[in-house]
Amino acid sequence: MHVVSSDIIILGGGLVGLTTAIGLEQAGFSVTVVDHLPKGEFELSAFDGRSSALAYAPCQLLDVLGIWDYIKDHAQPILEIRVTDGRRPSLMHLHFDNEELGDGPLGHLVENRHTRLALMKRLEACENVTWLDGQSVKNIERDTGRVTLELETGSLVTGALLVGADGRHSMVRKWAEFPLTHWSYQQSGIVCTIEHEESHCGIAHEKFLPSGPFAILPLTGNRSSIVWSEKTHLVDTVMGLSDRAFESELQRRVGDFLGKVSVIGGRWAYPLQLHWCDHFVDNRVTLIGDACHGMHPIAGQGLNLGLRDVAALVEVLTKNARSGMDIGSLTVLEEYQMWRRMDNAMLLSVTDGLTHLFSNDHSIIKQARTAGLALVNEIPMAKKFFMSHARGTIGELPELLKGNRP
Numbered sequence: 001m002h003v004v005s006s007d008i009i010i011l012g013g014g015l016v017g018l019t020t021a022i023g024l025e026q027a028g029f030s031v032t033v034v035d036h037l038p039k040g041e042f043e044l045s046a047f048d049g050r051s052s053a054l055a056y057a058p059c060q061l062l063d064v065l066g067i068w069d070y071i072k073d074h075a076q077p078i079l080e081i082r083v084t085d086g087r088r089p090s091l092m093h094l095h096f097d098n099e100e101l102g103d104g105p106l107g108h109l110v111e112n113r114h115t116r117l118a119l120m121k122r123l124e125a126c127e128n129v130t131w132l133d134g135q136s137v138k139n140i141e142r143d144t145g146r147v148t149l150e151l152e153t154g155s156l157v158t159g160a161l162l163v164g165a166d167g168r169h170s171m172v173r174k175w176a177e178f179p180l181t182h183w184s185y186q187q188s189g190i191v192c193t194i195e196h197e198e199s200h201c202g203i204a205h206e207k208f209l210p211s212g213p214f215a216i217l218p219l220t221g222n223r224s225s226i227v228w229s230e231k232t233h234l235v236d237t238v239m240g241l242s243d244r245a246f247e248s249e250l251q252r253r254v255g256d257f258l259g260k261v262s263v264i265g266g267r268w269a270y271p272l273q274l275h276w277c278d279h280f281v282d283n284r285v286t287l288i289g290d291a292c293h294g295m296h297p298i299a300g301q302g303l304n305l306g307l308r309d310v311a312a313l314v315e316v317l318t319k320n321a322r323s324g325m326d327i328g329s330l331t332v333l334e335e336y337q338m339w340r341r342m343d344n345a346m347l348l349s350v351t352d353g354l355t356h357l358f359s360n361d362h363s364i365i366k367q368a369r370t371a372g373l374a375l376v377n378e379i380p381m382a383k384k385f386f387m388s389h390a391r392g393t394i395g396e397l398p399e400l401l402k403g404n405r406p
């Protein structure tokens, strides 16, 4: 029987799982990543049409782990964020400008496929990571000292710790019986990339429309990524529009400040929900990324939160291993849970509140939130607070998010 043994097993080789593998290997651990999809699928541009707004602090982590070198040519700095309530610009708006902080861009916009390819390239230089792609797990077992995955092929994968990075339908979460809180927003995020005549000047736009938030996010060149939140019952209709009708509906929503827009590549629809585990560690097992939490993309924070998990987990495991502790023990994993729980809960509740507030077309709520946007725009302290959140530089940061090794 074939047995693969390492310090740590990661189930799920998505953006969070692969970053975790690189971070842990760099810290001196041997790692096995298991994913049920074959590597070839990750390389297809049709695999994931999303782009992610990566905040400043997670970019620091990617840099210190040597991943940013492979991303930087595809990364568009975000210089400003403009938030408006409704289709047209109005005096009642919110405007974040990186020059107000004087500390570099607010973040970068990167297509997920480029981040994934960068991670795969970086992994080639990680001698202590074994990546088992296209492998389904049949069974998971643990005893006092080890956790073991039995694969469908009959091979065994063992380690001192299992990290569940297997996304929103996490098998690890179900196996460990971590309770999940979740609800649907009755919206889907329709995603596509557009090309336009005029430059976006590095400005991200978020418009709050009656169907939900509509984001125009700057990519390299004269291109932008669209996240169009639409009510569930209308999603099939929008996705079924002819290319011409879809483009003309997009143009109407974008407006004319970018000139004529045209769609490049496909369109995707992602059902939007909130899910959250308050308790996500046990003996020899923990969750990370979307396996542990997921939110509406209104503030573009899901992956950023996952990368904050990575930084905290790498730091906790590294420090405890140095002092001779068992990295799969509950005592060590509770340290990680304690560090991440509050940050996760805060961001999820703020995002949830914003989603409800800005997906509501009641006239009194509309007037109140428009006035709220204008008010925040006029208070420098409040703006600085929101900008620090957008850059991910608030709270007790793990070393990797500050650009240092733990």
Ligand SMILES: Cc1cc2nc3c(=O)[nH]c(=O)nc-3n(C[C@H](O)[C@H](O)[C@H](O)COP(=O)(O)OP(=O)(O)OC[C@H]3O[C@@H](n4cnc5c(N)ncnc54)[C@H](O)[C@@H]3O)c2cc1C
Pocket: 011, 012, 013, 014, 015, 016, 017, 034, 035, 036, 037, 050, 051, 052, 053, 054, 135, 136, 137, 165, 166, 167, 168, 169, 170, 171, 189, 190, 191, 227, 270, 288, 289, 290, 291, 297, 299, 300, 301, 302, 303, 304, 305, 306
């Ligand atoms: C429309 C939209 C826009 C977004 N925009 C942003 C943004 O601008 N900024 C931001 O920070 N976040 C954004 N997000 C959130 C972000 O995309 C996710 O948080 C992130 O992709 C989660 O990564 P992950 O690796 O945790 O999970 P996933 O990407 O879901 O990866 C899970 C991996 O596990 C594997 N897997 C699953 N089950 C198993 C199994 N049983 N066995 C083996 N392998 C398994 C899968 O194949 C996959 O490779 C957005 C989300 C949406 C829907």
